[in-house]
Amino acid sequence: MPIWDFIQTYGGQIVSGTLITCAQFLLASAVAVTVALVAGLGKLSRHLAVRGVATVYIEIFRGTSLLVQLYWIFFVLPLFGITLEKFWAGFLSVGLNVGAYGAELVRGAIRSVPKGQWEAAYALSMSPARRMRRIILPQAVQLMLPPWGNLLIELLKGTALVSLISVADLMFQAKQINASTFLSAQSFGIALVVYYVLARAILTPFMRWLERVMARRLGRA
Amino acid sequence: MTFNWNWAFTWEILPRLLHATVNTLLAAGIGYAIALVLGLLLALAQRTPWKPLTLVVRETIEFIRSTPLVLQIFFVFYVGPQFGIRLSPWVSGMIAIGLHYSAYLSEVYRAGIEAVPKGQWEACRAINMSTRDTYLRIIIPQALPPSVAGMGNYLVGIFKDTPMLSVIGVTELMHAANAIGSESYRFLEPYTLVGVIFLAISLPTAGLVRLFEGWVRRKLGL
Numbered sequence: 001m002p003i004w005d006f007i008q009t010y011g012g013q014i015v016s017g018t019l020i021t022c023a024q025f026l027l028a029s030a031v032a033v034t035v036a037l038v039a040g041l042g043k044l045s046r047h048l049a050v051r052g053v054a055t056v057y058i059e060i061f062r063g064t065s066l067l068v069q070l071y072w073i074f075f076v077l078p079l080f081g082i083t084l085e086k087f088w089a090g091f092l093s094v095g096l097n098v099g100a101y102g103a104e105l106v107r108g109a110i111r112s113v114p115k116g117q118w119e120a121a122y123a124l125s126m127s128p129a130r131r132m133r134r135i136i137l138p139q140a141v142q143l144m145l146p147p148w149g150n151l152l153i154e155l156l157k158g159t160a161l162v163s164l165i166s167v168a169d170l171m172f173q174a175k176q177i178n179a180s181t182f183l184s185a186q187s188f189g190i191a192l193v194v195y196y197v198l199a200r201a202i203l204t205p206f207m208r209w210l211e212r213v214m215a216r217r218l219g220r221a
Numbered sequence: 222m223t224f225n226w227n228w229a230f231t232w233e234i235l236p237r238l239l240h241a242t243v244n245t246l247l248a249a250g251i252g253y254a255i256a257l258v259l260g261l262l263l264a265l266a267q268r269t270p271w272k273p274l275t276l277v278v279r280e281t282i283e284f285i286r287s288t289p290l291v292l293q294i295f296f297v298f299y300v301g302p303q304f305g306i307r308l309s310p311w312v313s314g315m316i317a318i319g320l321h322y323s324a325y326l327s328e329v330y331r332a333g334i335e336a337v338p339k340g341q342w343e344a345c346r347a348i349n350m351s352t353r354d355t356y357l358r359i360i361i362p363q364a365l366p367p368s369v370a371g372m373g374n375y376l377v378g379i380f381k382d383t384p385m386l387s388v389i390g391v392t393e394l395m396h397a398a399n400a401i402g403s404e405s406y407r408f409l410e411p412y413t414l415v416g417v418i419f420l421a422i423s424l425p426t427a428g429l430v431r432l433f434e435g436w437v438r439r440k441l442g443l
Contacts (some may be wrong), residue, residue, distance in 0.1 A: 066381075
């Protein structure tokens with residue numbers, strides 16, 4: 001079957017898969033950013049208990065595989081009475097996994113903000129929360145945006161695993177098409193290209209743009 | 222609520238899981254060996270004077286790095302038979318994971334090679350060293366130590382990505398846990414044990430990598 005006919009026949013399926021992948025990506029990113037901020041700040045906390053919880057979360061999610069976490073959340077959590085719909089289990093697992101890596105970025109970036117900035121905020125008698133929000137975090141965000149760009153590409157790739165708990169994402173549709181046509185090169189090849197385009201033509205330029213915006217807002221551009 | 226950890230069942234399946242762990246380690250080891258060698262080749266291929274090669278290799282690396290490994294595994298496994306080449310799950314799995322990580326490792330090497338001071342290159346030129354000797358005796362030995370941290374991270378990374386090989390039927394840890402789950406309808410113990418085994422291996426390995434990195438740095442007086 002010529003590639004053009006292939007796209008005409010299965011284009012709809014590929015587009016719907018791509019949309020699900022995008023939805024999974026956006027939701028998982030939201031989870032990852034939130035969790036990374038909380039765990040990253042938690043790891044810098046003065047309270048031993050908070051630091052302990054953050055460390056345990058980070059080490060568990062960085063020390064095991066995303067696939068193991070996904071299966072555990074989808075198959076084992078229900079035994080504890082927490083049943084998640086597969087779509088939810090998908091983006092939550094990916095988000096929690098990437099969030100653990102992100103937490104280290106957050107922690108590293110906050111600690112790289114020059115000491116003078118902390119002292120100046122202290123001298124102005126800002127409350128710790130206000131100091132974090134208005135002085136430290138904006139500068140930390142600018143520092144950690146480039147590594148977050150890479151991490152979000154990892155996250156996009158991670159969403160392909162949700163197909164294994166039958167979320168109908170791009171990877172899942174590619175497998176379906178392959179199973180019914182045996183045109184593996186076409187079905188998997190197109191999926192590879194779509195992932196590449198999402199990562200390189202959309203995600204990377206977006207992160208570059210975000211870096212420029214942040215630099216300008218901090219008056220560094 | 223059917224949360225009841227069954228210890229008898231745990232001891233029953235543990236040997237089987239540990240047996241599969243050997244395969245997981247084997248897969249990670251072979252994949253890593255492929256990636257180490259292929260990654261170096263990819264890094265060196267970008268340094269030839271012939272620009273088109275550099276460009277093609279660069280784009281290939283970007284492509285491999287920004288597409289999902291699990292999709293690449295499927296691709297390698299299923300596309301072969303379409304053209305009459307049959308690869309076993311192990312062979313295609315090793316090709317896919319080795320290729321994927323070689324793209325990452327080539328970036329580590331590249332950074333290492335670029336960090337070698339320019340004077341080293343000039344000195345090699347001045348004493349009329351061949352390109353081969355320049356790389357083998359001067360550049361690569363200096364490029365490797367700063368790359369140790371990155372290389373170690375990807376060793377842990379490749380280990381944690383081996384469960385994806387279960388999708389094409391490589392009989393590693395995740396595959397064994399899935400099999401146990403579908404035979405016994407018990408998921409709590411196998412999946413939890415898999416998680417524990419992964420933690421038990423990856424945390425000490427990450428620690429060892431850090432120690433080794435420190436040792437290399439001290440050895441070089443950095």
